Amino acid sequence: MSTTTSTAGGIDRDDLARLAEHWDEPRSLRAWFTTVDHKKIGRRYLVTAGFFFALAGLSALVMRTQLARPEAGVLSPDEYNQLFTMHGTAMIFLFATPMLFGFGNFLVPLMIGSRDMAFPRLNAFGYWVFLFAGLFMWASLPFGAAPNNGWFAYAPLNQEQHNPGLHMDVYALGLLFLGISTTSGAINFIVTALKLRAPGMSLNRVPLFVWAIVATAFMVVFALPALNADNAMLFLDRRFGTHFFDPGGGGNVLLWQHLFWIFGHPDVYIIVMPGLGIVSAVLPAFTRRGVVGYPLIVLAIVAISIVSFGVWVHHMFATGLPQLSYSFFSAASTIITIPSGIQIFAWLATMLLGRLVLRTPLLFVIGFIVTFVLGGFTGAMFALTPFDQQVTDSYFVVAHFHYVLLGGALFPILAGIYYWLPKITGRMYHEGLARWAFWLFFIGMHVTFFPMHLIGLFGMPRRVYTYRGGLGWDVGNLISTIGAYLLAVSLLLTLIGVVHAVRRGRPAPADPWEGDTLEWSAASPPEPYNFPVIPRVHSLHPTWDERTAESTTTGATEDRILSEGRRTLFTSELDARSERAAEMPEPSFKPLVLAGALLVFFISMLLAWYPIAIAAVVTVAATLAAWLWPVRRPDEELGVAS
Amino acid sequence: MTDRGGAVAAATGAEALSTELPVGRPTSWWGMVMFVATEATLFACLLGSYFYLRFQYGPQWPPPGIEDPKLLKPLVMTAILLPSSLPVMWAEHGIRHGQRWRLNLGMAATFVMGTSFLVLQGTEYDEKLHMFTLTSNAYGSLFFVITGFHGLHVLVGLSMIGWLLVASLRGGSFGAHRHDRVRNVAIYWHFVDTVWVAILFTIYLSPRL
Ligand code: HEM
Ligand SMILES: [Cu+2]
Numbered sequence: 001m002s003t004t005t006s007t008a009g010g011i012d013r014d015d016l017a018r019l020a021e022h023w024d025e026p027r028s029l030r031a032w033f034t035t036v037d038h039k040k041i042g043r044r045y046l047v048t049a050g051f052f053f054a055l056a057g058l059s060a061l062v063m064r065t066q067l068a069r070p071e072a073g074v075l076s077p078d079e080y081n082q083l084f085t086m087h088g089t090a091m092i093f094l095f096a097t098p099m100l101f102g103f104g105n106f107l108v109p110l111m112i113g114s115r116d117m118a119f120p121r122l123n124a125f126g127y128w129v130f131l132f133a134g135l136f137m138w139a140s141l142p143f144g145a146a147p148n149n150g151w152f153a154y155a156p157l158n159q160e161q162h163n164p165g166l167h168m169d170v171y172a173l174g175l176l177f178l179g180i181s182t183t184s185g186a187i188n189f190i191v192t193a194l195k196l197r198a199p200g201m202s203l204n205r206v207p208l209f210v211w212a213i214v215a216t217a218f219m220v221v222f223a224l225p226a227l228n229a230d231n232a233m234l235f236l237d238r239r240f241g242t243h244f245f246d247p248g249g250g251g252n253v254l255l256w257q258h259l260f261w262i263f264g265h266p267d268v269y270i271i272v273m274p275g276l277g278i279v280s281a282v283l284p285a286f287t288r289r290g291v292v293g294y295p296l297i298v299l300a301i302v303a304i305s306i307v308s309f310g311v312w313v314h315h316m317f318a319t320g321l322p323q324l325s326y327s328f329f330s331a332a333s334t335i336i337t338i339p340s341g342i343q344i345f346a347w348l349a350t351m352l353l354g355r356l357v358l359r360t361p362l363l364f365v366i367g368f369i370v371t372f373v374l375g376g377f378t379g380a381m382f383a384l385t386p387f388d389q390q391v392t393d394s395y396f397v398v399a400h401f402h403y404v405l406l407g408g409a410l411f412p413i414l415a416g417i418y419y420w421l422p423k424i425t426g427r428m429y430h431e432g433l434a435r436w437a438f439w440l441f442f443i444g445m446h447v448t449f450f451p452m453h454l455i456g457l458f459g460m461p462r463r464v465y466t467y468r469g470g471l472g473w474d475v476g477n478l479i480s481t482i483g484a485y486l487l488a489v490s491l492l493l494t495l496i497g498v499v500h501a502v503r504r505g506r507p508a509p510a511d512p513w514e515g516d517t518l519e520w521s522a523a524s525p526p527e528p529y530n531f532p533v534i535p536r537v538h539s540l541h542p543t544w545d546e547r548t549a550e551s552t553t554t555g556a557t558e559d560r561i562l563s564e565g566r567r568t569l570f571t572s573e574l575d576a577r578s579e580r581a582a583e584m585p586e587p588s589f590k591p592l593v594l595a596g597a598l599l600v601f602f603i604s605m606l607l608a609w610y611p612i613a614i615a616a617v618v619t620v621a622a623t624l625a626a627w628l629w630p631v632r633r634p635d636e637e638l639g640v641a642s
Numbered sequence: 643m644t645d646r647g648g649a650v651a652a653a654t655g656a657e658a659l660s661t662e663l664p665v666g667r668p669t670s671w672w673g674m675v676m677f678v679a680t681e682a683t684l685f686a687c688l689l690g691s692y693f694y695l696r697f698q699y700g701p702q703w704p705p706p707g708i709e710d711p712k713l714l715k716p717l718v719m720t721a722i723l724l725p726s727s728l729p730v731m732w733a734e735h736g737i738r739h740g741q742r743w744r745l746n747l748g749m750a751a752t753f754v755m756g757t758s759f760l761v762l763q764g765t766e767y768d769e770k771l772h773m774f775t776l777t778s779n780a781y782g783s784l785f786f787v788i789t790g791f792h793g794l795h796v797l798v799g800l801s802m803i804g805w806l807l808v809a810s811l812r813g814g815s816f817g818a819h820r821h822d823r824v825r826n827v828a829i830y831w832h833f834v835d836t837v838w839v840a841i842l843f844t845i846y847l848s849p850r851l
Contacts, residue, residue, distance in 0.1 A: 118669040187676040191669050221676055225684035229691065233787070242776055242783035244691070250705055250780035252698045255691055262687075572666055579666035625805055630815040630823060638817025641740035 010556030011533050018563040023115075023528035025587060034587035036120035037528060041127045042106030043424060046417075048127075049099035052134050056090035059083045061488055064448075068481035070469035080465035081148040082167070086141060088151030089171070092271065093178055094134045096409045100274035101185050103416055104213040106424060108189060110519035110526060111207045113198025113535050113542075115568035116584050118191040121591050121627070122184050128595030129181035136602060137174035140166065147171035150463060152264065153234070155245035155256035160238045169606055172235040177602045179228050186217035186224075196568060197576045198518070199560070200537035200548075205576075207517045207540075208291060211298055212277025215305040216270050222309070223266035230259040239608075254319060261312035269308045272408035273301065276343060278416040279365050283347060285419070285513040286362040287354025290541055293346040300339035307336045317388045326385050333383040340376065344369065359513075360434040364415035367442045368407055375403030378453070393463075396456025402449045414441065414494065421498065422512045426525040427505030433497045440490030447483030451476035516541035521552070534560040534569050537576070594623045674826040678833045681795075685837050688791065689844045692784050696848075703849055704781045708774050715769075716846045719762045720838065723796075726755035727835050730803075730828045740818035742810060749807045752831065756800045763793050785845060792834070792841055799834045802827045 025031040035041070063083055066074040075083065105123065109116055117123045140146045145166040149158050158168045193214045197206065233244040234256070243249025245256050280291050291297060313321065313329035347369065356362065378400040382388045391397060414437075421429050455476040460467060467473055511520040520543045522530050535542060536551035543549075551560070560569065562581050570579045601616035603609075696703050704710065729751035736744025767786075774782040806827055809815040816824055 119673060122673075183680055187673055187680075190676055191672040194672055195667075195669050221680045222683050225680055226687045229684055229687035233691070236783070236787065240776065242787065243780040244695070244783055246780075249778075249783075250695070250699055251783070252695055252780075254698075255694055258694065259687060259691070570666060570669070582669075621801065625801075628805075628823065630809050630820070632812070632814035633817075633820065634814070635817065637819065638814070639740045639819040640742055640817040 010554065010558075011561050015561050015563040016532060019527075019529045019532060019561075022563070022566040025528065031587065033592055034124075034589050036116070036124045036585060036587050036591075038105050038109050038117045038120065038123060039424075039526060039528075039530075041123050042102050042104075044127055045098055045102030045105055045130065046424075048131055048134065049095050049102055052090050052094040052138070053099070055138060056087045056095060057488065057491065059087040059090075061484055063087065064481040064484040066465065067467075067477050069478065070474060071466050075465060077465045078144075078148070081463075082141065082144070082146040084463055085147045085150055085153075085171075086138070089137070089147060089175075090134075091405070092151060092267070093175060094130075094137070096271040096405070097182060098130050098134075099413055100213075100216070100271070100278075100409070101182075101189075103278065103413075103420070104189055104274065105185075107420070107519055108192055108210055108213055109196065110423075110522055110530055111210055111517045112193065112196060112201060113518045113531060113537060114192065114196035115530050115534070116196075117188050118196055119184075119188050121585050121588055123188055124588075125591035125594055126181045126185040126188065128592050129184075129598060130178065132595055132599040133174055133178035133181060133602075136177060136599065137170060140170040145170060147174075152260050153256075154260075155234075155253040156247075158234055158238075158256070159245060166606060169235060169238060172231040172238070173602050173606050176228060176231050176235075177598065179224055179231075180598065182220055183224055186220035189213050189217040190221070194573045195570050197571055198535050198537050199569065199571050199576055199578045201542075201571075201576045203574055203576075204295075205537055205540045205542075208280035208294070208297055208301075209274075209277040209517070211301050212273050212280070215301045216273045216277075219266045219270050219273070219305050219308065223263045223270065226259045227263035227267075230256060230263070235605075254316075257316055257319065258312070261315045262309070264315065265312045266305075266308045268404070269304055271405065273304065275368075275409045275412035276301075278412040278419075279347060279368060280343075281517065282361045282365055282412075282415050282419050283350050283354075284541070285515040286357045286359060286365075287350050288357065288514075289350065289354040290516065291346060292349040292353060293342075294540065296342055297346050300342045303339040304336065307332065307339070311336060314383065314388070317385050317392070330383055330385055334380070337376065337380060337383075344373065359418075360429075360431060360438055361415045361419040361513075363435070363438045364411050364418065367438065367445075368411035368415065371403055371407030371411060371445060373407075375400060375407050379404065391456060393461055394456040395452045395460045395462055398462050399449050399452035399456060402452070406445055406449070414438075417494070417498065419513070420519075421501055422508030423519055423522075423524050423526070425502050425505070426508050427501045428508050428512065429497050429501040429505060433493060433500070437490050437493035437497060440486055440493065444483050444486030444488075444490055448480050448487055449483070451479045451483075455480075511543065514544075516544050518542050521549070532561070534562070536560065588627075590623055590627045594620060594627070597623060668822050670822045670826055671829075674829050678829060682833065682837070685792075685840065688788050689840060692788060692844055693848075695780050695784060699780070705779055708778075708781060710849050711846045713846060713850075715762060715766050716842055719759055719766070720842055722755050722762070723759045723835055723838050726752045726759070727832050729755075730831050734821070734824050734828050737816050737821045737824050738818060742816065745810050745816060745824065746807065749803050749810070753800060753803050753807065756796055756803070760793060760796055760800070763789065763796075788841060788845060792837060795834045795837070799827075799831050802830060 025035055025037065062075065063080065066072050066080065105117070137147070147153065147170055148167045149163060149171070153168060153171055156162055158171075193206070193210055233242065236242040237244050237246060237251075243251040245251050245253050247253060280297060284290055311329055311332045313325055314333045317326060347365075378396070382391075382400070418429060418434055421427070455473045458472045458476075460471075460473045467477075508524045510522065510524050512524075513520070518535060518537070519526075521535065531552065533552040533556040535548050536555070538547040538551075539545040559578065559581070562569065566584045566586065567581045568584055570582050571577055572579055597616050597619040601613050601620065604612040604616060699705070729748040733745045733748025733752075736742075736748065770785065774785075776782055776786045806824060809823075
């Protein structure tokens with residue numbers, strides 16, 4: 001769409017033809033398996049994470065059906081254990097983070113005016129690993145061998161002697177496998193945002209969504225190793241008889257908890273931060289102005305990502321640690337509410353000062369603010385150690401973290417789906433249907449989770465497969481289950497809305513919302529090369545800015561068209577000054593082969609087929625060696641002295 | 643930012659001035675640095691676990707029946723591994739000036755040193771296994787998992803170096819304008835070296851403090 005308008009200026013038809021030749025992929029099975037296009041990979045992340053969300057959501061629905069009335073017999077205790085563990089684990093690891101990484105994959109290169117991610121093949125590899133790791137974990141459920149120890153898998157219950165069978169081996173290996181994908185994705189985001197920004201996009205012009213994704217990626221880089229170390233030790237304890245978490249052999253069960261929450265608390269922000277980024281991205285289009293206090297929000301993002309590493313012990317107030325450490329971590333947990341508060345006030349100010357356009361994405365943003373603030377309110381209550389000790393492991397906690405997670409992640413994700421659907425699919429959604437989905441979701445959310453606060457205060461513990469009647473929990477549970485069905489209907493409506501848009505939706509213009517960031521300067525859906533001319537960015541709101549627009553039409557220069565070959569532009573880290581044009585990799589089977597070899601490795605470790613595991617490791621090494629093998633070049637080009 | 647149309651940058655930018663040399667830090671450099679950062683955090687978690695278990699364990703560490711680790715061999719291992727970074731640096735500087743022979747020679751030297759380190763670690767294990775194993779108690783688990791994990795990193799580093807050497811000997815791989823891979827392998831190797839110092843301190847020296 002944008003191509004026809006841009007031919008007028010410095011870019012001509014030959015350039016466009018060459019760009020198409022270098023970037024287009026044929027529609028073949030081969031292309032499907034080998035693609036390295038960040039838009040396709042991003043779409044796959046979104047769809048796959050959506051699929052895992054559906055599985056986790058259905059698990060929740062079955063659980064709520066079981067809990068609708070006292071002493072129901074829908075599930076056995078053992079099945080219930082597996083369902084709530086898989087629900088929690090999948091929602092956190094297989095849905096929230098990958099879904100937001102999916103948005104990041106699709107959007108970061110578009111928002112910063114690049115033609116792909118910094119490492120496109122690594123990106124493809126990360127997707128395949130995510131898919132395989134998710135299937136690896138879910139496949140254990142039909143065999144009755146799914147993880148069954150809660151999503152944080154405390155010791156000693158995660159040990160072989162207390163929990164025989166493959167359950168926790170699936171957990172440890174599955175999360176280690178998935179960690180490869182999350183880490184490689186995070187590194188890719190960081191490097192992309194550092195080196196591939198369009199010229200002129202200095203750090204003070206980077207969109208807030210990109211800031212949020214990069215801060216998230218940094219948290220992943222420094223938090224995930226704790227979880228990986230934990231799971232590696234768990235697997236060694238279970239399979240090879242080490243004693244890390246075994247007090248009988250000089251180990252310590254609290255080691256598991258410390259490492260888990262050193263990861264786990266930053267992980268709360270790893271999940272919520274990109275969601276907040278989506279909110280900051282959606283608001284300008286529907287308030288017709290930039291987000292108030294851009295530098296403050298950036299500071300808040302950076303502050304949160306650092307302080308979140310200093311608060312993990314607040315998950316362990318009930319474990320009997322020294323009193324002083326309680327005070328310290330209690331204080332830190334209170335301090336971290338400040339930067340979160342700053343963001344909320346900045347958004348409220350934006351809405352007050354702007355002109356509201358009440359479309360579905362904005363509705364979800366408002367729903368987010370209401371829900372998230374309520375969740376933050378109960379969160380502040382936990383920071384008071386005595387209260388925490390009173391309600392720990394009750395349904396009050398379940399209510400609290402669903403407010404935070406649905407508020408901080410699911411509402412923004414839904415806002416993002418409606419907001420970017422035109423960009424991703426090139427089609428508009430049905431506004432009426434979308435509003436129904438919103439209202440049902442908003443009501444369903446509160447009907448499901450608000451009563452949980454009360455039954456929690458009345459003493460109902462979490463993770464019980466049933467309860468006795470007449471304890472004052474019956475009504476609350478029934479209402480909560482009704483709410484869960486409302487939620488299911490609303491999410492079904494969203495799914496129908498997306499399918500309807502893809503099938504029947506009216507074609508979307510390049511910029512249906514008159515948004516401010518660069519993705520709205522690309523076609524809907526974007527060309528394989530994203531931008532015929534890489535823009536030169538002149539402000540924080542490049543799509544609202546005449547000079548940036550001009551740089552892609554009459555002001556287009558050869559060094560930003562780069563139509564000779566599959567190329568994009570590298571710029572300097574801070575000021576985004578042009579450095580050089582870089583060749584981007586072609587599609588390849590190697591990412592898939594590498595991920596497949598890893599899948600074989602993890603399956604054979606699980607089933608103790610060690611010779612096959614060794615063969616898989618050799619395959620991994622050989623694939624990597626071939627992947628990175630340097631192309632042969634003449635000596636003059638290399639610059640060899642003798 | 644003062645350069646409006648990009649005309650000045652186009653004429654005086656690094657790319658226009660030097661069409662040959664790669665300009666700025668390459669993406670792969672950043673990728674390797676981030677990878678090393680996350681790996682370093684992983685080692686920090688393992689070493690942190692060591693101290694946590696040690697201080698939760700009680701006054702006597704190593705546990706009864708296990709003597710304090712002997713120092714001679716690990717110090718020899720250190721004396722081999724730490725200097726092995728020097729030939730890598732020398733090789734990297736060489737290839738930046740297009741001297742392929744320095745690359746080959748330096749990498750070969752490091753390869754030999756790294757391999758000797760692993761052989762010594764093998765004999766060290768042989769000795770320790772008479773006293774305790776992976777499954778004896780938490781001390782044994784920590785000892786073998788931490789040093790073993792580091793040994794694995796040395797093995798991976800050696801594979802990278804061997805791979806570089808093969809690519810270099812084939813010809814047409816590296817030169818003054820193309821040495822990203824050499825630099826990245828060097829970063830990884832320096833990292834593996836540095837971590838060893840932390841391990842030496844934790845596993846071998848700290849029980850004697
Ligand atoms: C969409 C509607 C959802 C419903 C109806 C729902 C319902 C439930 C229920 C019934 C439990 C088990 C409580 C117990 O027995 O202790 C639970 C646990 C949990 N849920 Fe959800 N949930 C939903 C969405 C989510 C989302 C979006 C996330 C995260 C992004 C999430 C994360 C968790 C976690 C982490 C647990 C704890 C699991 C454990 O105890 O190990 N849930 N949820
Ligand atoms: Cu926390």
